[in-house]
Amino acid sequence: MAAMDFFEHQAVAKRNTRLLVILFGLAVICLLTLTGLLVAAFSGGLGQIENGQQAPEFYLHWDIVLAVTGMVLSAISLAVLYKWVVLKGGGKVVAESLGGRRLSPDSSDPVERKILNVVEEMAIAANMPVPPVYLLDNEEGINAFAAGYSPQDAVIGITRGSVVNLTRTQLQGVVAHEIAHILNGDMRLNIRIIAILNGILFISHAGYLLMRTGMYSRRNDKNPLPLLGIGLLIIGSIGVLFGNIIKAAVSRQREYLADASAVQFTRDPDGIGGALEQIGALSSGSQVASKNADEAAHLFFGQAISKAMSIFATHPPLKDRIKRIRPNWDGKFRANPRPQLQAELESEGANAAGSQQERSRQRMVETITTAATIGAAFEQPASANEQxxxxxxxxxxxxxxxxxxMALSDNDEIRAAQLQEISRQHTAQISARAAADFEKLKPFELEKRLAFVERAIPALKTLSQHEAYALLNTLHQVVEADQQTSLYEWCLTQIVTRYVRAEFEPNRRVKRVDVRRQSDTEFTLSVLAWYGHDNDNDALQAFNLGAAVFGQRLQPFRQQPYSFAELGDCLERINTWSVTDKAKLVQAWITCVRSDGEINVVEQKLLLTLCACIGEPLPTLEL
Structure with a gap:
């Protein structure tokens, strides 16, 4: 099975976005024209009287048409802008609007523990920090969604019906499907669809308001408002109709892609195939009762609302999806045995810490055998310190x-000063816990410690904005206490800063800066080559192999130590590149670290950090 090309899928998502904007633009132009003509008709603009007789020709008062068109365009734009501002908070806003409740990462509830463990496992296998999880408590159907603008602010939402009605393997398939949406770049497109549809829906809302207002007017017999309202309601409904058709067409293709990606993640078609089968087997299906389910229907794993016609369905038919994944499926929907599901829940809740974490690690190794991070971080049994x-x-x-x-120094004197600063900025309790954790981290190599950061992201995202920014400030001060920054410390601060900041600035715009395409490529490749190889010749060979993939004549930066401030500036500029250019650069990075036939932990974590800094996923690192 071919490896997933997330960059290609992101490029397709961007092309779909452009097509979507064009199609919605055409729909808006038609709506504006029809609305202008309608209002002009009701304002006496469809003709004139000459000498008491109806003129033989009809005339339009174009000033009225243009004025009405301008007002309607402004109103639609404001409606889109309003929805965009509402959704600016990112994935968490979408999840909360659908009735989601954010789960505490240390929950011991069996149902919550089951989904938290699965999301954690699948995220680590996908080479990305663990996203926060929202549980839709009141939803009995089997469904899930991913929402956000980028992997940094992404959240996973899942219905309670999914957790209690799916086996663990099936739940892994559903979560893998949603993670594929995150990595394929679908989330930003989905949020734009919600905002644009809200603008088109405005015309229908305006028509309904005029109709209701006119009906209660005292001069109802001569009041044209009800008829005008009905006209606007019809025009708006036509716009919504075509908008939903476009939305559904785009969504269906992305669902097929996410299904295929989920199979590649888990290497188990029965996981996601079984989950789809359960939707058909249970009476609750994949229905979502939230009042906002309609506008967000295209986000979900399954068809969230009933559609009478397939042309409006945001998801392909269940049988078609299952057949693509499991060609030999016999077409029968069979529900999971209840005793099996109950036994799994009891297993999850038996011990939320300790041995449960060891079982979680073992399941991950058994389920996803080819992910490079699994071999690097989980090849040995869990020690007491790790648990x-x-x-x-x-x-x-x-x-x-x-x-x-993780940022504390091995030097006793410097570490004492760092702990004192932590106590001053936070509390003595946090300082004491940091000192104790430092001792537990000692058996681990520096780079392997970063695996714990990926697990800590959901808990850090629960901090208030003041607490989170205070933590980031303290972290930078602790790192700078010895007046030098190591590669490990730079990776630590970059991952924590970018993912925690995304909780409060999810749609943060990167300022366009001067493009130094060649020099930025040369510098980042040089850092990877010389940090990943022990001698100059091997590093130069790795650099040249990466440069060949990028397709330009490049010269390495040989001065060392490399400036991490300069590396950060490079990544800020690279973040403004197109998806195609980023894809070439990431492939060049991967070729560089693969040059010696292995990817060590240093190279793996540096690659993860570089990709996080440019807002892109790290592809599977198979040799």
Missing amino acids: ELIGEARNQEGAEALVLA
């Missing part, structure tokens, strides 16, 4: 202490 640190990462205060502990 305690994983538990610390899932707790809000513990996650703060753990991240700060």
Whole structure:
């Protein structure tokens, strides 16, 4: 099975966005024209009287038509802008609008623990920090969604019906499907669809308001408002009709792609195939009862609302999706045995820490055998220290202490000053926890410690904005205490800063800066080549292999140590590149680190950090 090309899928998503904007633009132009003509007709603009007789020709008062068109265009634009501002908060706003409740990463509830463990496993297998999880408590149907603008602010939402009615393997398939949406770049497109449809819907709302207002007018017999309202309602409904058709067509193709990606993630077609089969087997299906389900229907794993005609369906038919994944399926929908589901829940809740984490690790290794991160981070049985640190990462205060502990110096004098600063900026308790976590981290190599950061992200995202920014400020001060920044410290601060900041600035615009395409490529490749190889000749060979993939004659930067401030500036500029250019650069990076036939932990974590800085996923690192 071919490897997933997330960059190609992102490029397709961007092309779909442009096509979507064009089609919606044409729809808006038609709506504006019809609305202008309608209002002109009701304002006496469809003719004139000459000498008491009806003129033989009809005339339009174009000034009225243009004025009405301008007003309607302004109103639609304001409606789109309003929805865009509402959704500016990112994935968490969408999840909350659908009735989602954010789960605490250290929850011990069996239902919550089951989905938290699965999301954690699948995210780590996908080479990305763990996203926050929202549970839709009141939804009995089997459904899920991913929402946000980028992997940095993405959230996973899932219905309670999914957790209690799916086996663990099936739940992995559903979560893998949603992670594929994150990595394929579908989320920003989905949010734009919600905003644009809200603008088109405005005309229908305006028509309904005029109709209701006219009906209650005292001069109802001579009042044209009801008829005008009905006309606007019809025009608006036509716009919504075509808007939903466009939305559904775009969504269906992305669902097929996410299904295929989920199979590649899990290497198990029975997982996602079984989940789709359960939707057909249960009476609740994939229905979502939230009042906002209609506008967000294209986000979900399954058809969230009933559609009488397939042309309006945001998802392909269940049988078609299952047949693509499991060609030998016999067409029968069979529900999971209840005793099996109950046994799984009891297993999840038996021990939320300790041995449960070991079982979680073992399931991950068995389920996703080819992900490079699994081999690097989970090849040995969990030690007592690791179990305690994983538990610390899932707790809000513990996650703060753990991240700060990772930045502490091995020098006793410097570390004492760092702990004192932590105590001053936060609390003595966090300082003490950081000191204790530092001791537990000692058995791990520096680069392997970064795996704990990926687990700590959901807990850090639960901090208030003041607390989060205070933590980031303290982290930078702790790192700078010894007046030098190592590669490990730079990776630590970059991952924490960018993912935590995305909780409060999810749609943060990157300022366009001067493009230094060649020099930025040369510098980033040089950092990878010389940090990943022990001798100059091997590093130069790795650099040249990466340069050949990028397709330009490049010269390496040989001065060392490399400036991490300069590396950060390079990545800010690269973040403004097109998806196609980023794809070439990431492939050049990967070729560079693969040059010696292995990808060590340093190279893996540096690659993960570089990709995080440019807002792109790290592809599977298979040799």
